[in-house]
Amino acid sequence: MxxxxxxxxxxxxxxxxxxxxxxxxxxxxxxxxxxxxxxxxxxxxxxxxxxxxxxxxxxxxxxxxxxxxxxxxxxxxxxxxxxxxxxxxxxxxxxxxxxxIRGIADRVVRTTAELERAFRNLERGDTIRIASGVYRPSRWLTVDASDVTVIGESRRDTLIRPADGANVGGFHVGPNPQNRVENVLIEGVGFDGNERTMDDTVKRCHAFLVEHASQVTIRDCFATRTHPYHEHDSGGSGFTVRRQATDVSLVGNYTDDIGDRSIQVAGSAIRVAGNRLTNGFDRAISLDVRHPDGPKYYARNVGVVNNVGRDNSTGSIIGASQGAPQRPGAGNYAIVGNVAAGTHRRTVYLGIEEAVRNVAIVGNSGRQADFGEPRSGIYVSGNVSAFTVAGNTLADYSLHGIELEGTGSDFTVTGNTILSPRRDGIRAETDWGTITGNVVESPGRVGIEAAVGNAVVGNNAVRDAGGDGIHLGAAGDAVVATNRVAGSGRASRGTAEIRIDGSDCVVAGNVVSQNAAFGISEAGDADGNVFLGNRVRRGSAGGSASGPSGGSGAGGSGGSGDRDPPPESGESDRRAWDLRGPTSRLLGNSPAPDPVREIDVLESDGTATIRFDRPYARKPILDVQTETPADWTIDWRRDAAGNLVGADLAFTDRAGDPATPTAQVGVRRPE
Incomplete structure (x- = not known):
């Protein structure tokens, strides 16, 4: 003015x-x-x-x-x-x-000398207006007074570009630990780090740095080419909030072609919203900061909302990397409504060794372009507990759609849509959780893999998995209910629409359209599972949902749990049930395991052999019906573990001679 x-x-x-x-x-x-x-x-x-x-x-x-x-x-x-x-x-x-009066400039800056003098003489309550132009300071622009406003004409028209060889960054809010500042606004300023002229021995020349400060807002600003360029942890980032800062808002800013991370925060009560971050190097938005003293510090109480990240050559869009926090209380994150596009590792990555609690990853959308390393869309590892992954849409990731592992617990994965991951759609190796209401389509391997126990897998829709549709791991003690699974096994033989390897599970109300070798499968060492009201029906590739004639059950495997691969093709290649747990209970399933079947009786001696579709720990009840009167006796067959896997029947007429009646046999579990 x-x-x-x-x-x-x-x-x-x-x-x-x-x-x-x-x-x-x-x-x-x-x-x-x-x-x-x-x-x-x-x-x-x-x-x-x-x-x-x-x-x-x-x-x-x-x-x-x-x-x-x-x-x-x-x-x-x-x-x-x-x-x-x-x-x-x-x-x-x-x-x-x-x-x-805030917003009316105390100083209007038009030259580099005026810019440096304005910040050198900054007083409480000052407002500095930086006119359009390119400014070449040789020192950091430090804000060491409270109630300060810095306003440029716009992020395009007002550009700070340090002098050649100056070895400095841009704005430093709160540089002095003995003089904490508050109530600072920086708006409408761009920064070019001029990294080609800087000394490689100088690190962390960030565009905007907030340290010993509170109630700071940086909005509608821009950063690019910060120094050091393309250097992990100690490179120049766009916007950095160190651990001493609180109540900081980074809103509506832009970065492009940044030196290290676009935004990195380690303070408390941080809002990162509406930023656009393109052509980055490491993470676009990092919830940890490596400080000059060496340790890595993690943010607390952070909202990361409605940001867009595109093309990070070596990093995820949002995340915190492995390592132990240097202070307790990391966590309480809301990561909501962000978009990840182009080349990047992951949409969200949280991997922290010490306890982190209260995390919500909600409503984000990520689609990965070609990436040379296998990486999941959302990856939570380490010791992260009490977290929710909900309503996210993830497509084309080079590993899994959602991957949870580590020592944490108490998770919810709900309402997500996972499309075409190279391996599993959802993979959970974390205890005590629910996986509900998700849609998984065309995963390269398993649709939903719950590798640990105490899980609820319910109301999900899985289609065209390369391997099993749903696989419950050996830990057991879980519920698999009311899922809709179809078309699994397109890339693997011997798979199942639903596979249960654990014990003490309830498998209820699932609807399976069978294309895999088995509709519902159970491991041989499983114990005490309950199968209730499931429906297995023929899938689009043909095949019988009621099992092959004569029974080609699993009893001959010696109880080892190994599955013989099915034949290459044909309707009889597939079975609705492959249940090997001898103590499992079944009720109201369609079709029933061990259905009533017609058996072949040898004319030479009047004998017939049947194999059960599942082993029995106790003798099952055989319901034998013959078209002509005949007596029959039974000789049980057992596997190496002593479970009953079949029977030899001998038929005689009323005179005691071998008979060859037309016979049907049904097998049911004793009550």
Whole structure:
């Protein structure tokens, strides 16, 4: 803003505007103690220009030209002369120190020298306006006073580019641990790190650095080419918030072609919202910061909301990397509504060795372009507990869609959509959790893999998995219920739509369209599972849902749990059930395991052999029906573990001679 050339010495156009604003801002304050303050010395006597005047109310001229305005600094009154008398305008109120109206510049900077001088002489309450242009400072622009506002024309028009070889970054808010600052705003400024001219021995020349400060907002700013360039942990990042900072907002900023991380935060009560981060190196948004003293510190109480990250050559879009926190309480993260695109490792990565609790990863969308390493869309590892992964959409990741592992517990994975991951759709190796209401389509291997116990896998839809549709690991003690699974096994033989390897599980109300070798499968060493009200029906590739004629059950495997691969093709290649746990209970399933079947009776000796579709720990009940009267005896077959896996039947007529009746046999578990 320029000074009015017609104004007398001592009153700039800025002062005129401040005083005009003051008269409106003081509405309703008349009569308060401040009204009795004396005006500032500089305006104790009236100052008269061509069209306006400023001074004490008592010093107002008796007359002036029509339309002349007079501002009374002691009462806040504004008067206009109408040719006969002064008429009060607007509001009246107490004296207001107009030199501290935020948003009206105390200094307007147009040169590099003015820029450095403004920050060197910064005082509490200052507002600095940086005009359009390129500025080449040789020192950090430090903000070591509170209530400071720094405003550029725009992130495109106002550019800070350090002098060649200066070895400095951009803005440093709160550099002094003995002088904590608060209430700082930086807006509309761009930064180019000029990294090609810097000394490689100098590290962490960040564009915007917040340290010993609170209530700081940096918005609508830009950063690029920070120094050191493409160096992990000690490189130059766009926006850095160190562990001492609290209540910091990074809003609506842009980075492109950054040196290390676009944004990295380690303070508390941090908001990272609406930023656009492109062509990065390491993480776009990091919830940890490697400090100059060596340790890595993690953020606490952070909201990461509605940011867009695209093309990070070696890092994830949002995350915190492996390592133990240097202070307790890391966590309480809300990662919501972010978008990940192009080349990047992961949408979200949290891997922290010590306890982290209260994490919500909700409503994010990620699609990975070609990436040379196997990486999952969302990856949570280490000791992260009490977390929710909900409503995310992830496509084309080079490992799994969602991967959970480590020593943490108490998780919820719900309402996510996973499309075409190279391996598993959802893989959980974390204890005590629920996996519900997810959609998984065309994973390269397993649709949903719950490798640990105490899990609930329910109401999911899995389609066209390369391997098993749903696989429950050996830990057991879980619930698999009301899932819809179809078309599994397109890339592997011997798979199942639903496979249960653990014990003490409840498998209930699932609907399976069978394309895999087995509809529902159970491991041989499983114990005490309950299968209730499941439905296995023929899939689109054909095949019988009621099992092969004559029974080709699993009893001949010696109880080892190894599955013989099915034949290459044909309707009889697949079985609805492959249950090997001898103590499992079944009720109301369709079709029933060991259905009533017709058996072949040898004419030579009147004998027939059947194999059960599952082993039995106790003798099952055989329901034998013959078209002609016949007697029969039974000789049980057992596997190496002593479980009953089949039977030899011998038929005789009433005379005791071998008979060859047409016979059907049903097998059921004893109650």
């Amino acid at each position: 320029r000074s009015d050339p017609d104004a007398p010495s001592g009153l700039s156009r800025r002062a005129y505007l401040k005083l005009a604003g003051a008269s409106a801002a003081t509405a309703g304050l008349a009569g308060c103690e401040a009204a009795r303050q004396d005006p500032p010395d500089a305006l104790a006597e009236p100052v008269i220009a061509d069209t306006y005047g400023v001074g004490p109310a008592a010093a107002r001229p008796e007359s002036e030209s029509v339309g002349f305005r007079y501002f009374a600094v002691d009462t806040g009154g504004e008067f206009v002369y109408d040719g006969e008398r002064w008429r009060a305008q607007g509001f009246r109120g107490p004296f207001l120190d107009a030199g501290r």
